[in-house]
Structure formats: structure tokens, C-alpha cells
Amino acid sequence: MISKALAESVLACAMAGGADFVELYGEITRNNAVSMVDGKIDRVTDNLISGVGIRAFLGTRTVFASTSDTSREGLMKCARSVAAAMGELRAVERVILNERIFPNIHPVRTVPSGVDAKVRADLLRAGCFAAKDYDASISQVSGSLSGVDHTIWIANTEGLYTTDRHVRTRIAVSAVASAAGVNQSGSASPGAGMGLEFFEAVDPRDVGREAARQATVNLRADYCPAGTMTVAIENGFGGVIFHEACGHSLEASSVAIGASQMAGKLGQQIANAKVTAIDDGTIPGAWGSVNIDDEGTPTQRNVLIENGVLKSYMIDRLGSRRMGLPMTGSGRRQSYTYEPTSRMTNTFLANGPDKNEDIIASMEYGLYCRKMGGGSVNPLTGAFNFAVTEGYLVRNGKICEPVRGASLIGTGSEILQNIDMVGQNLERAQGMCGSSSGSIPTDVGQPLIRVSTITVGGR
């Protein structure tokens, strides 16, 4: 898309406003999606995203411009606008780039966009039909199968010129169960940083059945009671609790400007000693993995919290300048139209010392959250919320009847201390995380954990 020689000219042009660093990011992304509802394939779409973003630094001041015009003239115009916005124009030295190739640790066998849409449609059909066939109460099923083929070019005035390609695949099935004028829903949406070979490991029919199972459980559930309780949160998407309650507050975007409750706490005991939390962008084929981040830094395994002690933040290039700490391979963006910032990759709580059966047995009365939905957080105050999509009351150490419509709320600093039992069945699950640099794929994860006390929003 962008030759080395052209990148050199564009960077030099953008430097002319007095910047001390300039970065060029180019992107070609093919998004493909097949969707289905009511037993029929109802939409097949594909979109080609193509553009560049140019960002200049002068200390911690940034100027950013992006354009979908990727002609030589379009790029130079974009570069000139960056230079003009930075300051008075002056002569600059030539920029010399060295091409670098980073190792690919996420090989892909079958790129989704290279396969006939009919093949993708058949995989989706299998998932949706399995949901419909699960139970007579299933009244509607919808689903989608999407593939993203994302190629990026990164060049900067430190001499880096490199490219990377990232492919991901995801299937999502939602099921609605109905009885006596009441609707209840369930969903499942696994994905991976893989091509269609993902479906050798994941059977679409299991995805459909899982969505339908949740919907039928919720159909026989009554409203969850309200108040503070002891709560056990299951593995997989349950890890959204760490993502919201703590993960966002460890991103340099809020820490570096003093807008995080976690600012200035490196080395301090911020969580129960059973809590170890990791952000790892290097897990092969994982949903949130990338070889290099969107600033050209290789991703790495960042231990954020070890035995309750805060060890590291997640730091992008601007955050690194603001904080005087090294980058952690955390600079990510949805597309060329967004400025990159510090983001999570695959973030999870590590296995702990407690046996899972002991966790449930320890609860006299409380809530067992088997499946969680999404959530949100205010990094400044740490106030967070997230939704329980499949929950059960626990009495005398036994899981009892299902309850629905609950959410959990609290503040990050409190919840980290209140995670008092950590089990041993770590599993990750996939989500899309939204923040200032757009929507990006991230994994959340954890083993079964117990939170000694938390506010349960029921009725």
C-alpha cells in the first residue's frame, strides 16, 4: 500500500512543523459478515476499509490527521496538514527507514474473505439450526459469522518500516425463548485470531445450543433479589469483572493524566494476595493477540498484579512519554481514523489456590453468576457495573434456582480486596472493548472466584 520511499517522503513532510517524532499508519481491512434470522440467511455484506493516519509528537503534544485518500497526493496533503497544525514550517532532514519483519506467531490457514460466502453461510446455519432445535420454547434465533482481514503498515521517524497482517473469525448466536407473553434471551459468541480453521476446534452447533440453553434457563428464572451478597463468578466471560473493575484503570490513557484511581500505586498491595492479573498479547491465535501493536511495538506478557501487588500499567507511546516508563506493546486503535492509545489485549486473572467445589460450598447464601454480559467503568472513581446473564441463588453451599435481570456494581479498589477465593479452572472468552481509540477485540478471563460482598442490582 505504502512503499518505503513514499513513507520516507510523507514522514519528512509531516516533520516540517517542528515535531520531534512522526508516525504513519496505513490500513487495508476486509470485513465480511453473513447474518441469519428466522432460519434464513438475510444479509451478506463486505466492506473494504482503506486509509492512513499520521500522528506527530512534540513532547506530549500530539497532532493527528487521517484520510481515506491513499493516493500520493492524498498522503502528502494529510502530512502537510499535520505539519501546519504543529507549528511554523522549517526545513527538515531526510527520513531514512529500515524495513523490519517481526515474527508471526498467529499463523492462519484459511482466510475467511478468501472463502465463498456460501461456505460461511453453511457454518452459521448449523449454529442457528442447532439453537432452534434445542427446545420447543425457542421462538427465534439470529446469528452472524464475521471475518476480519486486517493489514497494517507502520513507519516512524525512529526508522521503523514494517507491516503486519491480522485475521480474526467470530460466530455469534442469539436465541429467544418464549412462553405466555414473556421473552427471554441467551447468546454465545466465541471467536479467535484465526481463520476458518477455528471451526475445527469449535463446533457451531455447540455455540447455538449454548445460546438456547441460557434462554431456556432464564425462561424459568424469577427476578433476582436486591442487596449486598456474597457472589461467586464463573470462569470465561466472568473475567469482565477484572476488565472493568481494574483493567481500564491500569491503562496509561487515564493513569498518565492523573484520571485513574490506580495512579501512583505501583508496588502497593491493591488486591487480595490471591489475585494475580495478566495482560498477554502473545497467546497464539487468541482473539486479543497481535504480533505488534498499532505503534509497531511487539506485544508482550505484562504481569499487572502479582499476589495482590501492582506491578505494571499498560503503556502506549504517548503514555510512555508522559509517565517516563517503557512501552508495553499496548498501543491499539480500531482503524486509521483513530489515534492509538493504551488498551488491553488478552487480560485475565490467573488460577489461584482454592478448589472450585470449596468456593460454592463456602457460601451460606449468595449468587452464583454462571454467565456475565458486558459492563462499563469510570476509571477516575473506579465505579463499575456489569450484567449477569445467567445466575442462580446459592443456599447452604448448594446452587439452587435460576434468577434473572441482575447486575453487579461496586468500585475497583474495593472489589480487588474482596476477591477472597480464587479457583483453578481459568478460561478466556471474547469481547469487543470500546474506548477512545475505538472498538477492538479483547479477551477477558478468570477461574471461578468468590467476592465476599458486592451490591447485586435486582428487584
Added chain:
Amino acid sequence: MIFEEMKQALVAAAERAGLTQYEIYSQLEESISAETLKDEISSFASSVSGGICFRCIVDGKMGYASGERMTADAMEELVSRAISNAQCIDNDDEVFIFAGSPAYATLPEREVRLTDAKTVRDTALALQTATYAESDKVGDGTQSAVISAVQEIHLYNSNGLSLSNRVGMSGAYAMPVVRDGEEAQESFEFALGASAEAFSELPKKSVQKALDKMGAGLVESGKYDVLFDGKQFRQFLSTFSPVFSAKNAQLGLSLLAGKEGEKIAADCVTVTDDPMQQDSPMQTSFDGEGVATARKSVIENGVLKTLLYDLTTAKKAGVESTGNGQKQSYAAPVSIAPYHFAIEAGERTEEELLAAIGNGLYITECKGFHAGANAVTGDFSIESAGFVIRDGKRAEPVKSFTVAGNFFELLKAVDLLGNEIKWGVPGSFTVFGSPDVVVRGMSVAGK
């Protein structure tokens, strides 16, 4: 300019492929923004983006393809991809390339332009300075920003229908962080406009709002009479707006299916959908299929008057499209969405509403609707904060509680309405609004 060129390339490619029913839709955007941190512009950004969507009917099925690369080759590829995508579809609902409405509303003449870079920066800095000056408790993390964006939409189809619209939005926000000892709080206030005068209220309002949250306590779980700030209540309309979509109703995904003509809300509730709301910068006279848009009551005095239809769902139901077949971006397929969608204001002032409650909660912050609410079931459980209402007056702040309920019951439980619609930030043609709302007996989970 670029649209005309690409259109000609697409028309030629479509004809070579033997297509007779097709549509070209393009959306081009330009934006500029400045963000501040401490006492300087921390980030200045400008963007030019957009793309073209081509869709066509092949053997009764609609195929889509879209992209951002504006070259003749890319247009040729769009046509062949759209044809191949159409061949995969097995939904047999009737689809349409529209012939055109008899008439389209004329939008008011207004100048639509991007604010210049210098004004954007100067205004952002002035706003930041004024925000810091409001209180010595304002500190690190405080941000102000000014943004200006212009969008141009073109629609052309094989029936000769040719429509275009150019809209622009300029505004600013102030997001102060205030500290007192260990405690930090923040707030967010937005205003439309392009000049410093338009934003003169933002510093005072935003800082006061953040300071008012300091020292918040907890509330006991239980049932409360609640006054919702309209800025919060409109999030219920936004979250549950899919239940007004005829497509969801026809698929059994909306509990409003078959309820047109029935009482679904309290008498005082009238909900209007207006594509040309007069104060809004985001007005449109046609939808994403080229159908003329119009103002209508969706709920009138509690009665559901109509769902929102596009051409396909209207044909299925034997009614006319309501002009709600929107495209959320150039690449998005047509889907049903409202325009300026709001509960009509009532007559009471804030003081009168507080007095009418006597003792209860004033909810001024609600978060996490994307997770804590379910449009299929209507259930919600939402993180909230606000104030205690005691003896008809706003008293101390409270935080960390949830309100839970069901949207369909909430519509029926609305008791009183404030006298002013509070509109959301107009980021697209879909904007939600609500006056302050009194609801009795809400379930609250606190300590």
C-alpha cells in the same frame, strides 16, 4: 465531485453486468477537533473519511458491497462482490430499489461548514482556562474539547432517484476533575455551537455538577419514588428503541408486536419521531432507501400509534414505509431506526417535580445500559447515582446503587413530566430526548 465520477463508473459497471435494479449510496465526512489537558492543546486532529456502498437486486435478493477506495477498478469490484453476495441470501422477503416519494420536505437554508482550525484551538483553550477558573478544586485530568464535523450524503438509484444532504455539527464539551482530599469526581457537559459564547455556561455547569457529587453516601435497598433527570431517562428510550422496529416485531423480537392501537404507556406519555427537529443540526428529508421522512407520533397519550417501518417491513404489514430505513454508516445495510425520538415535555418545573415526590431519589447519572438492559425482555438493572429528595427538596448526594425494572412497566409507571426536552449529542440522524420524569415505586439496590 468524487461522487459523480464514482457514480459514472458504477453505473457503467452495473450495466455491463446486466443489472437493472441497483442503488449507489455514499457518505463523506470531514472533521476537526482539539483537546486540552492542563493549560495546553494536548491533541489536535483532523480527518477526511467516507466510502461508497453499492447494492443491487439479483433474482429477488439484495446484495451489498462497500468500500473506501475511490478508483474505477474498486467500483468494478464493488459491483461483482454485490452480485455474488446476493446469490447467498435465502430470505424471500420482497426487496426494493425505490422509485421515489411524491415530495420531499425542504430543509431550512443554513450554512454548513467546518469551523477553522484556529477557532477550534482558541475556543478549546478558552474553555479549559474558564473551567479551571471555576474552582481551586479543579485539577489534573480535566479536559475540554471542541469538535466540528461536516457530512455529505448522496443517494442515486437505477430508477433515476437522486438525493443529497449536507449536514454539519459543531460543539464542545467540558469534563472537569475535582478533588477534595482523597476523593475525586468528574462530570461531562456538552453544548452545540461554534463560538466561545455558545459554551459560556459549560465551565460553571460542569464544575458545579462535579462538586455536587462530592461526599456521596449510600442508600438502603428498597422501593423509591424517583425523579429521573431527562438526560438519564432518554437513555431508556435509546436502549429500548429497537422494540419500536417493525422488523423486530415481525421476527418476534419485540414485545410490541401486534400492539399497534393499544394502550402501552401512561396517559401523559406521547413519543414523537421527528426527522426535521428544528433546533437540531442533523436533519434529513429522506432515509437510507430514498423514502421521504416525516414527523409522526409513535405513542400518543399512551397509545401505540405506529411502529417504525422501512420498505420491506411495510410491504409485509400492508402499510406505507414511515421513512425509517436508515443507514448508520455508508457500509451498513438498511436497518430501522428513529430520528429525533423524544417523550414530549409536560408542564412542571424541576422544583415542582421535586415537591411532588416529597421523599425519594433524584437520579442524575445512569451507566452501563449496553450491558444492564435487554431490549428483547425489557428488563434493566442500571448503575445509578444522584441525590436524596427530602421534604420536596434536593438533599445530599448518593451513589453506588442500581435501579431495576422492566421498560414496558416503566412506560406505564410514568407519573409526571418536566417542561423541557433534554436532547442527546447529535452524532448521527438518530438523537434521543426526554424531559425529567417522575416514576413511582422503583426497585433500588444499595447497601
